[in-house]
Amino acid sequence: MSAPGRTSSTFTRLLRHGFTDPSAAERLLGAPELAAVRGDPVLLDALGATADPDLALLGLVRLAEAQDDAGRRVLLDTLVTAKPLRDRLLGVLGASEALGDHLARHPRDWHALVTYEAADLHPGVAEFEQCLAGAADPVSLRIAYRRCLLSIAARDVCGTTDVAQTAAELADLATATLRAALAVAREAAPEDAAACRLAVIAMGKCGGHELNYVSDVDVIFVAEAPEGARGADEEEAIRAATRLASHLMRICSETNTEGTIWPVDANLRPEGRNGPLVRTLSSHLAYYQRWAKTWEFQALLKARPVAGDLALGREYVEAVSPLVWQAAERENFVPDVQKMRRRVVDNIPAAQVDRELKLGPGGLRDVEFAVQLLQLVHGRSDATLHHGSTLGALKALAAGGYVGRADAAQLDEAYRFLRAMEHRIQLYRLRRTHLVPQDEAGLRRLGRSLGLRTEPVAELNRAWRRHAAVVRRLHEKIFYRPLLDAVAQLAPGEIRLSPKAAGQRLEALGYADPAAALRHLEALASGVTRKAAIQRTLLPVLLGWFADSADPDAGLLGFRKVSDALGKTPWYLRLLRDEGAAAENLARVLSAGRLAPDLLLRAPEAVALLGDPQGLKARDRAPLEQEVLAAVGRADGAAAAVAAARGVRRRELFRTAAGDIIGSYGTEESPAERDPGALVDRVGNALTDLNAATLAGALRAAVRERWGDTLPTRFAVIGMGRFGGHELSYGSDADVLFVHEPREGADEQEAARAANTVVAEMRRLLQLPTSDPPLLIDADLRPEGKSGPMVRTLASYAAYYRRWSLAWESQALLRAEPVAGDADLGRRFVELVDPLRYPRAGLGEEAVREIRRLKARMESERMPRGADPTLHAKLGRGGLSDVEWTVQLLQMRHGAAEPALRTTRTREALAAARAADLIAADDAAVLDEAWVLATRVRNAVMLVRGRAGDTFPSDARELGAVARYLGYEAGHMGDMLDDYRRTTRRARAVVEELFYGG
Structure with a gap:
């Protein structure tokens, strides 16, 4: 026994070298079998470099014990003098208890690790066949197999081969x-053997050249009668081949004194375990052509002839290959593959799901399924994707532009790390498992085997979770990519088109000018650049989406313009390929009319909004106004400030229009968001908030230019009409009133001059020439109309309304709501006008008659000459004016008694009137439907034509685009007009009764 001081020193040294049981290690180092190397520091350093120094030392002692004296001397001498052998042998012993057991049983097999020549680094099938050549029975074959496995493991743990090379060697x-x-x-x-030709087809990981240390080897057997045999010999050939195949499976699968090699699994064959073990080539083909399921074609991706009659094996692969690459054309192919992956996850025991390295979320199968799905969808037209290995296919997908290079690199790194974990877990005891160990010792050994030495367990868990999170994120992004299903639904000839075929397809899809469309396609997709490759993936699908609109030509032209504008922007095509429904959303937006594409071409970076699930949700007024005011504050001068505010408005107007179009096309997930009323409310609120923020920016710019931060008078902008009612459409003017109140101690005349200057400057700034949709301020609803002053003090408004207010002015004030400027002044203005718009005594009969006369006069005088009164959305029969005047009459009559009626919004007021039993539920529903429909018609006209209008377009394509926006299929414009007339006719009947008194 060593002295205490020396023992303490040895303990410390052993701990420093990674031993967890220094007492046992010290006893083992003292074993007589290691006497020749006991004091050699090189040995201790080498043991400390292994995954598990304690296990490596125990294995070395057992191996030394198993040698005779001469063999032990050779082993220990070589161990000390030959670093390559020392690293290989101790590396294996420290990583694999099972291979340590093998060496203890077969002590001369360590000689397989001696050679370290270049030819030994990456042996192939021929070298392994040579190593196995002497094995004439199952036992000797297992021994020879383990000897070969020993060499593969040594190269693996020493880093001579990477994880992909190791899998290929296996x-x-x-x-x-x-x-x-x-x-x-x-x-x-x-x-x-003489009675048949038998081919063994490797499937799964063996077929893909990416096998695990311990895994079932999936195979399919195909057989034929020998060449020249009679037809009657086919059945005998199948029987003979079945006996040979069964014997082969037993040799590999059965356990004897040397354990087992691995199970040979033939369950991927037609009909699985219920089908015959061996079939002829024609029988295989008949099954695949008629009965095979989607997953069977996915499995055939990796089919590779490996044994037996290789010529027959190649015939088999060549025969089934076209069927594999047609599988994506099957109905519901992509959803079926996605469901299959979800079923795999659902079947993992709950207690294991967090430890499951292969099947769990973020595991190896997530990578493999995503890669295979992309291969099957795009490989029909691109033979470069016909790879059996996951990493090879991933590289090809990245090269072809089907996966982003950064995404592919992250997936490659994560997959390699997870496979390395899987290899080292299985190598320990050579057991088929994919579960990460739970015990501290197992995690420590696993972490150290992967080169994590400082805090192996913590570092392993961090790296594992990080890679799993990357895999999960990219799996969700790629595997559930909407573009995949759309590409899968294309016929093979539609994916890669010759110019002639492309022209014919364009014409068949409804493109009015196929020649021009073809020129756009060639400009976008010709060449060998990565951009062109991605465009070739996108365009076949986009063409179909454009064709689902009233104007496919406009959609394709818009796409070319946007692509040209963003051609050098790296994220643009990546966004369309990878992110959610971005490509489909863009196609819908570009082919729905002129407004949204025009906005997008002036701000092409707004394409990014289409890939964000929240990107088309309208922003609240507060953050919107904050952004506008910040932009104004940074600008140099009033004109630049308003230009900055317009830039925000342009982007947000595009956001609103795109969300409206996509919602109207029925691609929103929530049925509530597809409701026409919800769409109208969403657009009205968004446009109101946007215009209010823009006016706030213009006001800040006008004030700052001359007065800095403080105007000598309080100033507020009051929204009127549709602006105040949150019911703006895309072409609406901003109806407003301006009110001011001199600050305490300020000169009233100076305050009035300042207020008028601000109004004039705001109007001037907002009227500066621009290509954006204009924001016109209309102050004609002010007291005295066009003859009155543009801005008044609060006291002046009070005096006017007290003395001169007319019924129409009280009615107009129903929509009054502060939208910009001094909030307190705006609130006091509302308090001032509330008694006028909701009179306590209600409306007298004379006031009611006056309102009816005004309405009748407006109908007769303001309807445009030649307009069809049954199709005019604003002034026509049952249109906006009819519904709004009816609702407003109810508000003025009953608003004082019914607080819920005190709202600036038409639909809210109508709902409140129904709740108060002031209108029958059926009548309220008729009016609401007509008002929503008329509003949508106005929005549609602006979206389609790019300019405001209250009547349906006369141009057939524009009318078709309006119909598509309203939910009608192509060619159903007549139905749309009939439905509009029917809806508004019913509304007019309610108006006649409620407004005109029947």
Whole structure:
């Protein structure tokens, strides 16, 4: 026994070298078998470099004990003098208890690790066949297999091979083993060998050259009668081949004194375990053509002939390959593959899901399924994707532009790390498992085997979770990409088109000018650049989406313009390919009319909004106004300030229009968001908030230019009409009143001059020439109309309304709501006008008659000459004016008694009137439907034509686009007009009774 001081020193040294049980290690180092190397510091350093120094030392002692004296001397001498051997042997012993057991049983097999020549680094099938050549029975085959496995593991743990090379070597070893097993089976039954041609097809990871240390080896057997045999010999050939195949499976799968090699699994064959083990080539083809399920074609991606009659094996692969690449054309192909992946996750026991490295969320299968799905969808037209290995296919997908290079690099790194974890977990005891160990010792050994030495367990958990999170995120992004399903639904000829075929398809899809469309396609997708490659993926699908609109030509032209504008922007095509429904959303927006594309071409970076699930949700007024005021504050001069405010308005106007179009096309997830009334309310609120923020910016710019931060008078902008009612459409003017109140101690005349100057400057700034949709201020609803002053004090408004107010002015004030400027002044203005718009005594009969006369006069005088009164959305029969005047009459009559009626919004007031039993529920529903429909018609006209209008377009394409926006299929414009007339006719009947008194 060592002295206490020395023991303490040894303990410390052993702990420093990574031993967890220094007492046991010290005893093992003192074993007589290691006497020749006991004091050699090189050995201790080498042990400390292994995944588990305690395990490595125990394995070394057992191996030394198993040697005779001469063999032990050779082992220890070589161990000390040959660093490559020392690293290989101790590396294996520290990583694999099972291989340590093998070496203890077969002590001379360590010699397989001696050679370290270049030819030994990456052996292939031929080298492994040579190693297995002497194995004439199952036991010797298992021993030879483990000897080969020992060499693969040594190269792996020493870093001579990476994880992909290790997996490929394991697959090559499996190939050689299948060939050796088949040779043993043939030797045992030479009559069966002569009676058939038998090919062994590797599937799964073996077929893909990416096998695990311990895994079922998936195979399919195909057989034929020998060449020249009679047809009657086919059945005998199948029987003979079945006996050979069964014997091969037993040789590899059964357990004997040397354990087992691995199970040979033939359940991927047609009909699975219920089907015959061996079939002819024609029988296989008949099954795949008629009965095969989607997953069976996915499995065939990795099919590779490995043993037996290789010519027959190649015939099999060549015959089934076209069927594999047609699988994506099957109905519901993409959803079926996605459901299959979800079922795999759902079947994991709850207690294991967080430890499941292969099948769990963020596991290896997430990568494999995503890659295979992309291969099957795009590989129909791109043979470069016909790879059996996951990493090879991923590289090809990135090269072809089907996956972003950064995404592919992250997936590659994560997959390699997870596979390395899987390899080292299985290598420990050579057991088929994909569960990450739970015990501290297992996690420590696993972490150290991956090179994590400072805090192996913590570092392992962090790295594992990080890579799993990357895989999960990218799996969700790629595997559930909407573009995939759309591409899968294209016929093969539609994916890669010749110019002639493209022209014919464009014409068939409804493009009015196929020649021009073809020129756009060639400009976008010709060449060998990555951008062109991604465009070639996108365009076949986009063409179909454009064709689902009233004007496919406009959609394609818009797409070319946007692509040209963003051609050098790296995120643009990546967004369309990868992010949610961005590509479909863009197609809808570009082909729905002129307004949204015009806005987008002036701010093409707004395309990014289409890929964000929240990107088309309107922003609240407060953050919007804050952004506008910040932009104004940074600008140099009033004109630049308003230009900045307009820039925000342009982007937000596009956001609103795009959200409206996409919601109207029925692509919103929530049915509530597809409700026409909800869409109208959303647009009205968004446009109101946007215009209010823009006016706030113009006001700040006008004040700052001359007065800095403080105007000598309080100033507020009151929204009127549709502005105040939150019911703006895309072409609406901003109806406003301006009110001011001199600050305490300020000169009243100076305050009035300042207020008028601000109004004039705001109007001037907002009327500066621009290509954006204009924001026109209309103050004609002010007291005395066009003859009155543009801005008044609060006291002046009070005096006017007290003495001169007319019924129409009280009615107009129903929509009054502060929208910009001094909030307190705006609130006091509302308090001032409330008694006028909601009179306590209600309306007298004379006031009611006056309102009716005004309405009748407006109908007769303001309807445009030649307009069809049954189709005019604003002034026509049952249109906006009819519904609004009816609701407003109810508000003025009953608003004092019914607080819920005190709202500036038409639909809210109508709902309140129904709740108060002031209008029958059926009548309220009729008016609401007509008002919503008329509002949508006005919005549609602006979206389609790019300019405001109250009547349906006369141009057939524009009318078709309005119909599509309103939810009608192509060619149903007549139905749309009939439905509009029917809806508004019913509304007019209610108006006649409620407004005109029947």
